[in-house]
Amino acid sequence: MGYLRWSLIALFAYSLVAPLMKIATEEIPTNVAVMVSNTMLVLAAAALIVTTDESVxxxxxxxRAPYLYVAGIALAVGILAYYKALALGPVSVVTPIFGMFLALSSLVGFLVLGESVTARKGLxxxxAVAAVYLSAGQ
Structure with missing residues (x-):
């Protein structure tokens, strides 16, 4: 299966996270929500490692392992902050702001990784920035 299909699976699965987490964190502390939901992630990843017989x-x-470690720290900070923001604010505002990580990641790809910039990508x-500005406004 190619990267576009995996991207669509990620899109639809991750689209459920914010609304479900908003409902959960109305009565469950965000730190508990982070631990439980990410334990599910770790268990799924461990199952994949076992079934594919990959060595950790x-x-x-x-x-390149230091990149994994720094990415893990960034992921932890980002997810902890995201879940806290979801608990405190509306999904319709928090999620578009959080979603700007896509645009910022693209910029890093252009500036740091040397990926090609086209007029279409820039536009x-x-x-994306305009959409977040318009959708996250109160």
């Missing part, structure tokens, strides 16, 4: 230990000291990013 071999990669813990890989030259898409501008529309």
């Amino acid at each position: 230990m071999a990669y813990l000291t890989h030259p 898409g990013l501008l529309f």
